[in-house]
């Protein structure tokens with residue numbers, strides 16, 4: 001199981017690489033960045049876990065060498081937000097970075113599972129897909145937008161409301177839609193640990209808002225020094241770990257992730273019907289299998305208030321998706 005991190009020397013890349021190095025299911029780890037990746041690789045290579053670690057830079061076909069034989073490629077390359085920016089403000093720079101890295105994957109490791117962290121995820125995932133289409137290697141089952149941090153935040157914040165942080169690892173809340181502001185839709189009515197019936201509407205609204213804008217909370221606290229890195233590395237390693245377990249044959253693993261709805265036609269079509277919109281991508285609970293996406297689940301039973309949140313997410317989500325698609329069709 002060869003895992004590759006593109007953007008491995010960054011704020012997310014380093015701790016994510018550490019967590020992948022700690023995963024015994026990973027047998028080979030390749031770290032690629034435009035700076036510092038060989039140093040990070042040598043540092044990690046002293047850790048007594050099975051994987052061999054190597055670092056690569058752009059010269060001498062570094063990207064190609066890193067990607068050769070890759071099974072799972074995680075992409076946290078690109079610039080992070082500063083206070084006052086939206087994720088869409090990152091498009092100008094990150095779209096080109098992701099397009100070029102996706103070209104490398106499409107030409108060197110077209111069968112790899114690609115896990116996209118770089119923002120804006122709602123647009124960067126369509127960019128990867130369009131690049132793969134251009135190269136004739138598109139398999140919608142194998143491309144994932146990593147929205148796990150929203151799920152992790154929901155677990156944490158719900159456990160806080162329940163007054164018991166030790167519950168947080170077992171609290172499970174589906175978060176659907178996309179990965180930016182109002183496109184992040186937590187389905188709190190489906191929480192594994194129900195919220196108290198006595199919870200005031202204002203407290204419920206505040207909880208939803210905190211999950212939707214959790215990223216801004218971190219950006220504000222870091223005060224110009226970037227966005228979530230450590231919690232993202234934790235979430236990214238958790239999602240990558242699930243993909244690896246599923247690819248290795250474990251059954252029944254379900255995780256919310258932003259996928260192309262064509263990857264499971266039956267589930268994707270049913271979800272589009274539920275949404276009342278012909279969206280190409282959506283984050284929904286997805287059952288993972290040996291080939292990637294095995295089954296896209298629907299929204300399930302949602303409350304009228306959650307239906308309003310889902311509807312509010314659709315215009316921005318749809319615009320973000322179209323922007324990503326158009327970037328590859330007509331490069332700017």
Ligand code: NAD
Pocket residue numbers: 006007008009010011012013032033034035076077078079080081090094097100101116117118119120121146147148149150179226227228229232
């Ligand atoms: P960072 O600036 O600390 O690290 C980014 C790394 O990417 C740097 O090491 C940089 O050298 C590298 N890089 C730049 N161009 C590259 C290229 N062409 N090829 C390879 N590497 C390249 O940023 P960060 O805090 O690690 O965030 C990275 C991205 O992840 C941002 O876009 C951020 O918005 C996003 N993010 C997503 C989520 C999510 O939930 N999906 C959460 C947090 C951050």
Ligand code: LMR
Pocket residue numbers: 080081087119149214215216218219227228
């Ligand atoms: C997050 O949710 O923390 C990330 O998408 C980074 C950001 O810009 O908020």
